[in-house]
Amino acid sequence: MSVEPLKFDMPKFEFPKFDIPKMEVPAAFRDFAEKSIAQCKTGYEKMKSAAEETTNVLEDTYAKASKGTTEYNLKLIEAARHNTNAAFDFASELMSAKSVSDMVELSTAHARKQFEALSAQAKELTSLFQKVASETAEPIKEGVGKVFKQAA
Secondary structure, eight states, X not given: XXXXXXXXXXXXXXXXXXXXXXXXXXXXXXXXXXXHHHHHHHHHHHHHHHHHHXXXXXXXXHHHHHHHHHHHXXXXXXXXXXXXXXXXXXXHHXXXXXXXXXXXXXXXXXXXXXXXXXXXXXXXXXHHHHHHHHHXXXXXXXXXXXXXXXHO
């Protein structure tokens, strides 16, 4: 005896069709919508332009900051090299000292030279740092002001 599966016929369901009434949009509303869309487009263009300008300013600032930082680091390395050479020269001179008074005299002269050298290096590094800081900050200041004027 074989059993056959039951077959169901699903009723077909259709969504009712409603007639959508045709309405005319008032001219004032249409004008308002068109003006709003035009203002949105204008605002978008301003924001896009401001974003591009900001990107350019940041790229320029980054390049200047990178160049300035490299220059500053090279000056630091140069100062360290100079100070290291001075220390070796001083050690060499101390080895040739014949008396304690010679050692004191050499130490005093070396300390004076190093103080002058360190003062000059500090002035140079401070000046360079200020230059890099102003070269980096000025484009940002100008660029941000320009961008805000464009966006307004």
